Amino acid sequence: MNKPVLDIKDMPSPIQWLTLSLQHLFAMFGATILVPYLVGLSPSIALISSGLGTLAFLIITKWQVPAYLGSSFAFIAPIIAAKTAGGPSAAMIGSFLAGLVYGVVALVIKKAGYRWIMNLLPPIVVGPVIIVIGLGLANTAVNMAMNNPDGKYSFIHFSVALVTLAATIVCSVFLRGMFSLVPVLVGIIVGYVYALAVGVVDFSQVTKAKWFEMPDFLIPFVDYHIHVTWDIVLLMVPVAVVTLSEHIGHQLVLSKVVGRDYIKNPGLHRSILGDGTATMISALIGGPPKTTYGENIGVLAITRVYSVYVLAGAAIIAIIFGFIGKVTALISSIPTPVMGGVSILLFGIIASSGLRMLVDSKIDFGDKRNLVISSVILVIGIGGAVLKVSEQFQIQGMALAAICGVLLNLVLPGRPQTNENMFELETENSDDHVA
16 A cells, blocks of 8 residues: 555645545536436535535544545436336435435444345346446437437437547546546536537526525425335335445445455444435435445545545535535536436446456356356346336336345355455455446
């Protein structure tokens, strides 16, 4: 490990603090606002909830784990499905329940250790499910890129998406340093400028917006009544299977970067509880579920600034941004094809990261057991299979794929044992995809 410029509890100077915190804000900004944009939630609430969630995470992990929590891509399809079935309130209830699962898992890990969850969620289950998440959203990205607001093919709109995609790729592949960590933000900015040039942007709302504006919070018992159904539970809760594994992967990578074993101290149960609490806080104010961000881990690795105060500063700035009406209006004015162009790459990266997990874990597809598990997960998930027990009880798509994968892994013979010392595993190539 290289010697840190600022260690975990080191306090930066005011100018350092602001600069370094803004750096983390830029790293998470593009992906964090993309999720609410795709699912029809408020970007300003996403920023506020990411800040509040990050602060909660830092407190629960005893100010020892420098991580930033942004919007989770794994929940995009379930949120859209939940909103279709029961409106935004259904999505928030489902998100809260998913966060509650984190709390239960954290409690069990505290009592029984972490080995059981690694046996339950090995790479042969999680890898294909992550692939399903990415490929399942491919059609959404392409439609956003190609079509005009009326849903018809438009060459101009598609050109905006292609310029955005090209800028994102160039930034990701050819640029170095901080620019390589914010390709989504750079792509959105370049695409936005091009969209302005070709007359696709409606800037009127930005000029009308106030500098200070109260966001559209979505509060339970104030804006909606709590009504839990099996549909909501089965749409949202099984996704925690994937995000829990993603969380563990990020903690392993972060441990390597910072040079501390976060699985043991402050403990995996604390970081999982922090992640779940952030998701529940977000659900209580109308934001998308939260997850630790690989982009911000990348910033830590490059800058060697591990101070939790810098992450807390980024969280506070994000909260302030959420109350600035001009910022919210500017985000809302981003044309759909710009987001479509970014999504083509992002959703592909999600799918590819699942494949990468399988490769890095040296999964042998000559083994029929692995072949069966991955094949069933991929076809059920991408094919959109639905298990209907009744109109009130049905499991579909990714949730059904994840459950089938877990069950097959437990039932089929030949299950490999998990390495007891997780921190000693080679994690440099672990999952570090966009959120």
